[in-house]
Amino acid sequence: MFRVMIADDERIAIDSLKYIIDKNFNNVEIIATARSGREAIEKVEYSVPDIVFMDIKMPGINGIETIREIKKLHRHVVFIILSAFDQFEFAKEAVNLGVIEYLLKPANRKKVVEALNKAIDIVKAEKENRKNMLELKEKIERIQPVLENGFIYSLVMFDNNKKELLNYRELLSIEENNGYVMTIEFSYEEDKEGLVDRIGNNLKSRKVYSLFRDTVSNIGKCIVGPLMLNRVVVFVPVAYMTEDSAFVQRAAIAFAETLSKHLSGKLECGLKIGIGNQKSFETMSASYEEALKALRSLNGTGIKHFMDITLVNTQGYPEHKEKLLMQSVALGDKGESIEAFNCIFDWLSGVYNGQHLRIKNKLLELLFLVQRMAGKYDSETDGNETDFLEEMLSIEDMTELRLWGKRIVEDVAGKINVYRSYKTGELITRAKEYIEANYAKSITLEDISNEINVSPQYLSKLFKEETGENFIDYLTGIRIRIAKDLLENKNSSIKEICYNTGYSDPNYFSRIFKKIVGVTPTEYKGTFTA
Known part of the structure; x- marks a missing residue:
């Protein structure tokens, strides 16, 4: 009515x-x-x-x-x-x-x-119109957290993620070109051995996550990632890059202090906040790595910027091996992944000799991230975190713990390898189809890479690996094969065949044809007209 x-x-x-x-x-x-x-x-x-x-x-x-x-x-x-x-x-x-x-x-x-x-x-x-706008807003509200979580996962997985980050930037309508990352940990009381109840605290963190997310979002423009065990990664966009690093550092610390003040008394835990340097959007993963290092340098609750870390003790935790592990898993390289994992496990076993719970504590974050990587390729893997925690904490023997960790690493790397192999084959198939459909035009490697949405360098590497020849040789082979078919047709002139196979210069066409076939186009045509 x-x-x-x-x-x-x-x-x-x-x-x-x-x-x-x-x-x-x-x-x-x-x-x-x-x-x-x-x-x-x-x-x-x-x-x-x-x-x-x-x-x-x-x-x-x-x-x-x-x-x-x-x-x-x-x-x-x-x-x-x-x-x-x-x-x-x-x-x-x-x-x-x-x-x-x-x-x-x-x-x-x-x-x-x-x-x-x-x-x-x-x-x-x-x-x-109002109904449509409300429905659209409702859909956006539902999908926004999914997109934001995907963006944060792309930051923390150490993969070659430049293109993926730019895609998320467009989907999330992020106008700023720069920003920095904060890694925030919910800090709970430790027992007499300096350990925490990982399962119980994970459940506690889930209860306060919504309050935390809303508080951070209300303080300033940012993207809040999912809860990963008891940590959350936050991306803070910044409109302009400035050479005044001290000013940027103060602004980031002020944001973290405001967040800590707003949450004071509302959470049943403390906060540890590590802050990375301001980076361009394409290199934001480096800011995450810095934020993580700053967080790890904190002995208790508090805020620390990466610039405040005193970089000493080069014999410490092998961070380069951790990065190598993540990169190798992301590439589906089982051998490299297992080797990196063993190096980390050996280091932990040497430093925390006999302190099994401390070793588990250090491995937990690492293997959790590895397992999360599989969720991009297999939705069933992205399962219950509590089950993962319980499974690890139930293992008492260190040899068994090593084997359990290796199985996770190997399983995730294997799944990613299968996916990447399938994806690689799919990309090359699409590239070949594009060449077959456009060989008569003046096409380049850049044209094909734009069509299938990969970089020219990556496509060139894939093409060589999958076909055994480079792009130019493959394209030339297609054109000469078509030219031979056309030359067998008495109604086509050599000049017409030249233009119909993507060449603009008949003399150049003749030289290429003779180089591949062994005779000139005229000689080849003559064998069918004699």
């Missing part, structure tokens, strides 16, 4: 409109009438009509001023003026206020019906 209000100081005018509407519309309800401008304004407040018939000359506030007041709070209301005064200034003001019709009294039935039908169509369109 469409809700209509009639505002007119003449009772006969109200009754006349009521009669016309009742007789001609079964989808319209007259919800209110008013005899003055003030009464109309007051009744709109609680009745909220879709359409209002408004007289201009009424006691007190006139119709034009009444419309102006109503429009301040109810912009969607559609107005039809019905007046005995045919004055240009009134009509001009009515148009400025968005009035859809200006009817002169006494208006006949036909004009009233036409005006009301027009108003109904406008209301319908606006309601449908």
